[in-house]
Amino acid sequence: MFKKILLTVVLLGVLILTIGCSQAKKDEVFFYDKDYNAIASWEPMVTPGGGEGSVDKGDNVAIIKAAPDGWGGVQSEKVTLDLSKHPILLVQVRENQDGLKWGAKFVPSNLQLDDHAWGFYLIEDNNFKWNNYAGVDLRAKLGQIFIDLYGEKVEGAFWLYAAGSPEATVEITSVKMFNQKK
Structure with a gap:
């Protein structure tokens, strides 16, 4: 009887450890994960001229609004990319x-x-929506010339x-990044 209880306790312990370790690995998939609340706090884009948009928090989305000149948006805090790890950018868009x-x-x-003050296109102008993810391999998109200039x-x-249009908006649910290589 004692052996059965001991075996049950050991198996239960192994099960708890397995679940705990699996959860830790699952949470470590994304090295960058911003939801609509975080995006709604981003500042207007800093550009060489024009395009300073705005953002409001909507119903589970960040609503990014163009500037009066017909385009514009917001920018994230500073982020460090390691292009040697082939990061993937995912932008979840609810509506446009x-x-x-x-x-x-x-x-x-x-x-x-x-000229680089205008940024490098990652996801070109599009009308993608319906709460889908737009994704891009950042290393492939930025390319070798970018890496030669800025490093990995x-x-x-x-x-x-x-x-x-000055009335243009895009509703963003989340922005995430994960690395394809360790």
Whole structure:
């Protein structure tokens, strides 16, 4: 009888440890994970001229609004990317009005050329929506010329913007990143 109780306790302990370790691994998938609350606190994009949009918190979304010149948005806090790990950017978009567009860019902190102050397209202007994820391999998208200029570890900010009209908006649910390599 004692052996059965001991065996049961040991198996229960192993089960608890297995579940605990599995949960820790699951939570470690994303190295960057911002929900609509965090995105709603982002600041207007800092550009060489124009495009400073705004953001409001909606019903489980961050509503990014274009500037009066017909495009614009907000930027994240500074983020460090390790392109040697082939990071993937995922932007979950709930809504974008028909006929209008949204996009995502990355702006390095340590600009090597003045034109780079306008950022590098990650997700080109599009009308993707319905709570789907738009995703991009950042290393592949930025390319070898970018890596030659900035290195594989680069700090910068993400821009999320609406485009096509002064009334353009895009509703973002989350922004996440994970590495394909360790």
